Amino acid sequence: MKRILVTGGAGFIGSHLCERLVKNKDEVICADNLFTGTKRNILHLMDYKNFEFLRYDITKELYVEVDQIYNLACPASPIHYQYDPIQTTKTSVMGAINMLGLAKRVHARILQASTSEVYGDPRVHPQTEDYWGNVNPIGIRSCYDEGKRVAETLFFDYYRQHHVDIKVIRIFNTYGSHMNMNDGRVVSNFIVQALKGQDITIYGDGKQTRSFCYVDDLVDGMYRMMNSREDFTGPVNLGNPEEFTMLGLAQEVIDLTESDSRMIYKPLPQDDPIRRKPDIKLAQEELDWYPEISLEDGLKKTIAYFKELVV
Ligand code: UDP
Numbered sequence: 001m002k003r004i005l006v007t008g009g010a011g012f013i014g015s016h017l018c019e020r021l022v023k024n025k026d027e028v029i030c031a032d033n034l035f036t037g038t039k040r041n042i043l044h045l046m047d048y049k050n051f052e053f054l055r056y057d058i059t060k061e062l063y064v065e066v067d068q069i070y071n072l073a074c075p076a077s078p079i080h081y082q083y084d085p086i087q088t089t090k091t092s093v094m095g096a097i098n099m100l101g102l103a104k105r106v107h108a109r110i111l112q113a114s115t116s117e118v119y120g121d122p123r124v125h126p127q128t129e130d131y132w133g134n135v136n137p138i139g140i141r142s143c144y145d146e147g148k149r150v151a152e153t154l155f156f157d158y159y160r161q162h163h164v165d166i167k168v169i170r171i172f173n174t175y176g177s178h179m180n181m182n183d184g185r186v187v188s189n190f191i192v193q194a195l196k197g198q199d200i201t202i203y204g205d206g207k208q209t210r211s212f213c214y215v216d217d218l219v220d221g222m223y224r225m226m227n228s229r230e231d232f233t234g235p236v237n238l239g240n241p242e243e244f245t246m247l248g249l250a251q252e253v254i255d256l257t258e259s260d261s262r263m264i265y266k267p268l269p270q271d272d273p274i275r276r277k278p279d280i281k282l283a284q285e286e287l288d289w290y291p292e293i294s295l296e297d298g299l300k301k302t303i304a305y306f307k308e309l310v311v
Contacts, residue, residue: 001050003027003065005108007058007099008072010037012178013113013171016219017070018042022051029064033057036075041178058095059087062102068226069110071099074148076115077183078141078269085143092147093154100158103165111167111226112155114235116276117145118170126277129170129235139271152235159233167225167232172239172278176215176298177305187212190250191303194259195310204268206247211277213240214298217291224287232286239278240291249295256299 004021008014009030014037021028022045030042031054045051056062058073074091075081081088096112103110119127120135135145158164175187193200221238244252250263283289 001025001027002067004068004070005029005031005064005066006070006072007031007095008037008074010034010039010042011072012180013174013215013218014072015041015178016215017222018045018051020219020223022048025050028052029054029066031056031058031062032073036080036180036183058098059090061098065106066108069099069103069108070113070222070226071095071110072113077180077185079184081144082140088143089147092151096151096154100154100164104158104162109165109167109226111169111222112151114152114168114170115148116170116172116239116278117141118149118152120145121271121273122276125275126241126279127237128279129237129282136271141271165230167228168234169222169225170235170237171218172213172237172276173210174213174215174218176302181306181309186210186246186249187302190253191257191306192310194253194257194261195306197259197261199264200250200254200261201266202246202250202263203266203272206250207245208272209243209245209275209277211240211243212295213291214293217293221283221287221289224289228287236282236286237278237280238283239280241278241280242295243277244295252295252299256296257303
């Protein structure tokens with residue numbers, strides 16, 4: 001039995017990860033300041049003796065004794081990370097410093113949930129881990145993108161300077177239950193709009209692409225990375241390489257919900273990447289990982305989750 005800290009553990013991905021670890025019989029401390037995470041996401045874990053919830057903001061030092069740390073804490077959707085952009089950067093940067101300091105003190109292995117946003121609006125397609133990215137340092141997405149980039153820098157400096165046992169993953173677009181209904185992400189927006197019979201909001205011409213990974217696949221990849229051989233630090237891309245346009249996604253959601261919603265067009269947000277698709281060769285080779293759940297199956301499960309909330 002391992003003692004594991006999950007920061008951002010009440011969030012969308014964090015809560016699924018906590019569930020997996022709790023069911024593994026590990027001892028889980030879930031730390032979350034509940035800015036975007038919610039207790040509802042972890043209510044079903046509260047009765048487990050090996051699960052503990054800590055309302056905590058990781059921009060402050062944290063003293064616990066653990067064997068592993070998954071550092072996920074940071075608002076991840078543009079609406080939320082742009083609400084207080086300075087706090088967003090602080091969460092990534094000071095959060096990384098505090099968690100790395102903790103890992104160093106207790107000799108824990110630590111995994112950083114980084115993001116495909118470190119590639120910015122990529123000039124290389126699909127994105128491989130050795131691509132340095134194309135990020136605007138002063139735009140409205142920069143608090144998130146640059147915050148996560150500095151966090152990666154800190155991880156590798158703690159690794160080189162203090163020999164902390166680090167793992168870095170770069171998460172591409174992920175969807176599934178426990179997504180926040182109002183966070184403006186495309187999958188949740190389209191599903192909720194379709195279920196309510198509202199217009200489906202396509203930003204720009206809808207021809208921009210994303211690749212969507214179902215959350216169970218992602219959590220499996222995270223777990224494999226955390227438990228991979230010691231000299232494999234990453235960064236490693238985790239995501240589903242199947243690429244869809246937003247128009248294609250909207251049509252799939254309309255079909256699966258049998259909705260009579262129609263599509264309407266809205267302006268494209270500033271710095272919205274045109275294409276995004278992970279190259280996951282490294283994850284396949286090192287972690288023997290490949291996403292298994294198709295967009296159709298994943299959407300069906302996600303639609304079932306949102307149906308309970310919407311109706
Ligand atoms: N998007 C859209 N309609 C929406 C919400 C988002 O067309 O109601 C687009 C958005 O402009 C972007 C893509 O969907 O091109 C994915 O957006 P999301 O915020 O989910 O993720 P990210 O931009 O961080 O990849």
